[in-house]
Amino acid sequence: MAHFDENARPFSNKWLDERIGINTLKRVLSTEYWIPKNINFLWAMGMVLAATFGMLLISGIFLLMYYIPDTKQAFDSVNYTIMSQVGYGWLWRHIHGVGASVVFLIIYIHMFTGIYYGSYKRGRELIWLSGMLLFVVFSAEAFSGYMLPWGQMSYWAGMVITNLFSGGSLHANGLVEWIRGDYIPGQAYLGRFFMLHVLLLPLVIIGLIVFHFGTLRLPHVNNKDGEEFDFAAEAEKYKAGNKKESKVIPFNPVFLSKDVFVMGIYFIFFFYLVFYHFEFAMDPVNFDPANGLKTPTHIYPEWYFLWSYEILRPFPTDPGLIAFAFAQVIFFALPFLDRSPNVAPANRRGIFKFWFWALLVDMIILTFMGKVPPVQPWSNIGLVAAVTFIALWILLPIITKLEKKL
Amino acid sequence: MSNRRDFMGMALGAFTGLGALGALYAAKRTWDPLPSVKAAGFTTIDVSKAPENVLITEVWRGKPIFILKQSKEMVEKAKNRPISNNSKFKDIDRLIKIGNDYYMVVVGLCTHLGCIPDYRPEKENFLCACHGGMYNSSSDVIKAPPPRGLDIPPFKIDGTKLVLGEEGPEYKKLLADGITLPV
Ligand code: HEM
Ligand code: FES
Numbered sequence: 001m002a003h004f005d006e007n008a009r010p011f012s013n014k015w016l017d018e019r020i021g022i023n024t025l026k027r028v029l030s031t032e033y034w035i036p037k038n039i040n041f042l043w044a045m046g047m048v049l050a051a052t053f054g055m056l057l058i059s060g061i062f063l064l065m066y067y068i069p070d071t072k073q074a075f076d077s078v079n080y081t082i083m084s085q086v087g088y089g090w091l092w093r094h095i096h097g098v099g100a101s102v103v104f105l106i107i108y109i110h111m112f113t114g115i116y117y118g119s120y121k122r123g124r125e126l127i128w129l130s131g132m133l134l135f136v137v138f139s140a141e142a143f144s145g146y147m148l149p150w151g152q153m154s155y156w157a158g159m160v161i162t163n164l165f166s167g168g169s170l171h172a173n174g175l176v177e178w179i180r181g182d183y184i185p186g187q188a189y190l191g192r193f194f195m196l197h198v199l200l201l202p203l204v205i206i207g208l209i210v211f212h213f214g215t216l217r218l219p220h221v222n223n224k225d226g227e228e229f230d231f232a233a234e235a236e237k238y239k240a241g242n243k244k245e246s247k248v249i250p251f252n253p254v255f256l257s258k259d260v261f262v263m264g265i266y267f268i269f270f271f272y273l274v275f276y277h278f279e280f281a282m283d284p285v286n287f288d289p290a291n292g293l294k295t296p297t298h299i300y301p302e303w304y305f306l307w308s309y310e311i312l313r314p315f316p317t318d319p320g321l322i323a324f325a326f327a328q329v330i331f332f333a334l335p336f337l338d339r340s341p342n343v344a345p346a347n348r349r350g351i352f353k354f355w356f357w358a359l360l361v362d363m364i365i366l367t368f369m370g371k372v373p374p375v376q377p378w379s380n381i382g383l384v385a386a387v388t389f390i391a392l393w394i395l396l397p398i399i400t401k402l403e404k405k406l
Numbered sequence: 407m408s409n410r411r412d413f414m415g416m417a418l419g420a421f422t423g424l425g426a427l428g429a430l431y432a433a434k435r436t437w438d439p440l441p442s443v444k445a446a447g448f449t450t451i452d453v454s455k456a457p458e459n460v461l462i463t464e465v466w467r468g469k470p471i472f473i474l475k476q477s478k479e480m481v482e483k484a485k486n487r488p489i490s491n492n493s494k495f496k497d498i499d500r501l502i503k504i505g506n507d508y509y510m511v512v513v514g515l516c517t518h519l520g521c522i523p524d525y526r527p528e529k530e531n532f533l534c535a536c537h538g539g540m541y542n543s544s545s546d547v548i549k550a551p552p553p554r555g556l557d558i559p560p561f562k563i564d565g566t567k568l569v570l571g572e573e574g575p576e577y578k579k580l581l582a583d584g585i586t587l588p589v
Contacts (some may be wrong), residue, residue, distance in 0.1 A: 160519040160536065169553060171587055182443050184468040192437065293463060293470050295522040297535050313537050317518055317553040374538035 028217075030252035034235050036223040037249055043221060044262035045110040050209065051263055052103045052270075057202065059095040067148065069194035071187050074150040075289045091274075097281035098273045100142055104304035107135060115334070116356060118343040119222035125335040126215040132332045134208050137201060142302065144197035150190060151286035156299050158185040158193075164324070168317040184292055226343035298373055306370030307363045311390075313374060314383035323386060330393050337396045340403040348406065351399040355392060362388050447571040453509055454566035459543075461525040463514060466559060466570040470514035470522055474543065476501060480530065481508050484544045489585065491554050497544040499585055500555060502576065504563055511568065512545045512556035513589055523556075532556075558586040 008015040016022040035043075066086055068077040082089035111131070114120055120128035143161060147154045162179050166172045181188030220231055229247055238246035249255055273280070285296045301309050312324040342349055346356040362385050369382035449466040456462055456475040464471040476484065484497040501508040514522050521536035531548065532541040540549035545556040562574030580586050 156521065159515075160521065163520040173589065177439055178437055181437060181439050182468070183439075186443075186468060188440065188443065292468055293465065293522070295535065299521065299536055313551070316550040320551060373535070379538070 030256075031250050032235065033217065033251040034231050034238075034248040035221060035251050035255040036227075036229075037247055038223040038225060038227065039221065040224060041262050042109070042113040044259045045106055045113060047256075047259040048263055048266050049103065049106050049110060051267075052099055052106060053205065053209070055095055055270075056099045056103065059092040059099065060198065060202075062089075062092040063096060064198060069148070069190055071150055071190055071290070074148060074190065078149045079287065094274045094278040094281075096145075098270065098278055100145060101281040101302065101304070102270060102273065103138065104142070107138065108304070111135070111331070112360060115359075116346045117222050117224065118226055118338075118345070118349075120335045121338060122228075122341070122343050123219040124215075124222065127212065127219065128335050129332060130208060130212040130215050134205065134212060135331075136328075137204050137208060139305070141197060141201045141205065142304070144193040144201065146302065147185075147190065147193045148197060149286060150290045151283075152288040152290055152294075152296050153283050153286040153299065155185055155290035155292065156295055157301060158189065160299065162189075164312075164321065168321045185290075222343065224345065226345065228343070300371055303367065303371070306368075307366035310366040310370035310382050311386045313370070314379055314386055323390060326390060326393075334396075337393065338400045339397050340400040340405075342403060342406045344406055350403050352403060355396060355399060358388070359392050362392065449570045450564075451568045451570065452566060453504060453511075453568055456509070459527050459530070461527070464570075466513075471559060471570065472510065472512050472514040472525070472545070472556070474510040474525070474545075476508040476510065476543070480543050484508070487542070487544070487546070489555070490546055490548075495583065495585055497542070497546050499580075499583070500544050500546060500558070502558075502561070502563070502568075504566060504568070510543065510545050511558060511561060513559050514556070516552055517547070517554050517556060518552040554587070557589045559589055 004018050005014060008018065013022065017024075063078075063082060066077055066082050066089065068074055078093070082093055084090075114128065114131070143157070147158050162176055162185070165179055166176045177183055180186070181192060231248060234246050234248040238248055238250070243249075283302075285299075288296075300306065308324060308327045311327045312320045314320075315323055338352075340349065340352070346353045365385045366382065366389065369378055369385060372378045447467050449464065449471075451464050451471075451473070453473060453475070456473060458475050458477040459480065460475070462473040464473065481498065481501075484501060487497040489495045489497055489500065498508070500510070502511050503509075516523050516534040516536065516539055518534065518537055518539050521534050523532035523534040523539070523541060525532050530543040532545070534540070534552070537551050538549065539547065539552040541552070541556060542548050547553070547555050558577070558580055559570050560573045561577050562569045562572040563576060581588065
């Protein structure tokens with residue numbers, strides 16, 4: 001039997017430590033979780049993401065109080081009840097809509113930061129893979145949430161995206177009907193996507209965030225120079241009082257205070273959007289109720305899916321699906337396709353520097369081309385950008401193999 | 407000792423595995439379409455009063471059904487046009503003959519990803535706004551990305567009426583010839 005001090009005040013530090021090892025927990029997870037000094041604001045994006053997820057969760061809980069997952073009532077429960085009857089209902093809806101859009105902006109910045117600094121290899125592979133899983137599940141979460149207001153865009157996005165599962169010439173209509181629970185998106189469809197959006201996927205996301213944090217603990221975060229150093233030795237210096245010489249700071253309270261500063265700036269921007277520019281996150285077409293007998297003249301996904309949509313669109317069905325599937329999974333393979341041992345910022349890595357910027361610019365071009373109607377010259381620009389995307393990934397192992405060791 | 411442990415481990419594993427399989431099957435069946443959805447699958451349409459070259463839209467299983475009565479010239483053109491994916495047949499074979507008239511009867515969902523194409527009577531063709539696919543007046547594909555012409559729903563001819571959802575001999579022949587795919 002362990003030793004319990006009978007005189008310890010209930011819920012005092014000592015009392016808690018004897019029962020749940022609170023001091024060990026604090027040490028391992030916060031006060032002695034060491035973060036390099038040599039980083040910049042881009043390393044705050046992870047905590048910004050966690051905070052944005054928190055905003056989505058809280059606003060979602062309030063929306064859930066009045067939302068009705070019924071094809072006849074869903075549209076009005078959102079556009080009438082929540083927007084004009086429920087006190088401050090509009091606030092939750094705008095936070096939720098803006099949050100869902102902005103979270104992807106931050107995810108892309110976070111991903112490209114990782115790519116730029118090489119933070120996905122030499123011990124950090126699992127950080128990258130768990131991050132990619134988060135990206136995929138977030139995408140599913142965004143898509144399922146988009147179904148819920150049951151407007152024209154909800155319905156037709158649902159139609160088009162579920163049809164992807166027929167696999168083109170495989171003609172797997174049975175699978176599509178199974179996913180929908182109907183021949184077309186209907187009540188069964190709305191019900192199951194509601195379940196996914198409000199319960200199953202958020203649970204998976206929370207689990208994955210915990211796992212993502214877990215994968216960071218031993219490798220520690222990277223730094224601006226990709227420098228490898230002895231965390232234990234640097235930590236000793238810090239603890240001995242040589243804070244200036246030490247290359248590290250503790251996560252809590254030192255690094256966290258920097259995180260909170262960046263979050264402060266971010267939330268000014270976030271709430272500016274929520275109060276003054278929420279319309280960018282609300283597609284006007286989705287303010288028409290779903291109608292299975294009328295396709296909107298021009299359908300397109302939300303901005304964060306446009307680049308992968310544009311990889312599908314310029315090709316005939318089968319090659320289009322293959323290219324699309326390629327785009328969905330290829331980022332997972334990054335740690336294994338990059339054959340260079342260098343962990344360094346892209347601008348010091350020779351050809352990889354051009355690869356990095358080419359990929360970023362190409363994806364921005366794809367994003368713009370995905371938004372315009374499928375006519376010339378846009379279709380051709382989209383086609384070239386889609387082929388470039390695939391070519392870049394095929395070239396990656398070759399150019400990184402040729403890279404000189406730093 | 408360790409043998410007994412192994413045995414119990416395997417027995418537990420086997421039973422848990424069986425339970426997991428059963429649960430998976432139940433989950434799969436819960437996602438299946440309900441019997442009521444499956445049963446509501448028949449629609450009867452009278453086509454005799456349809457005007458030529460005017461698109462009529464009906465509903466079957468929640469999907470739009472396009473009916474286009476062909477004019478004389480459209481029929482002549484269809485007789486001479488080969489089907490894009492099936493060299494043995496002509497576009498006329500995609501049309502359904504009821505009495506002396508020819509009708510295009512198809513599911514009005516693009517075979518690419520399911521948008522509803524728009525009929526343009528003056529150009530006698532369909533344009534799908536989603537990704538720019540096009541079909542001619544007998545619904546064969548004339549511009550990618552759609553992989554094939556619009557799908558023909560299962561039908562049975564009953565005088566001047568069409569029963570959608572039932573498979574008549576004419577429909578079975580279209581399937582057997584590979585002119586349309588099951589929907
Ligand atoms: C909501 C989703 C996510 C949350 C909450 C999250 C959270 C975090 C946090 C708190 C950190 C440590 C601080 C930092 O370096 O920014 C981190 C690091 C990292 N994350 Fe994420 N992340 C998410 C999604 C992603 C995605 C989609 C990827 C890319 C596939 C990714 C890849 C990484 C990488 C490579 C690191 C290490 C950075 C370094 O070592 O410098 N994460 N994440
Ligand atoms: S859905 Fe018609 S062209 Fe893609």
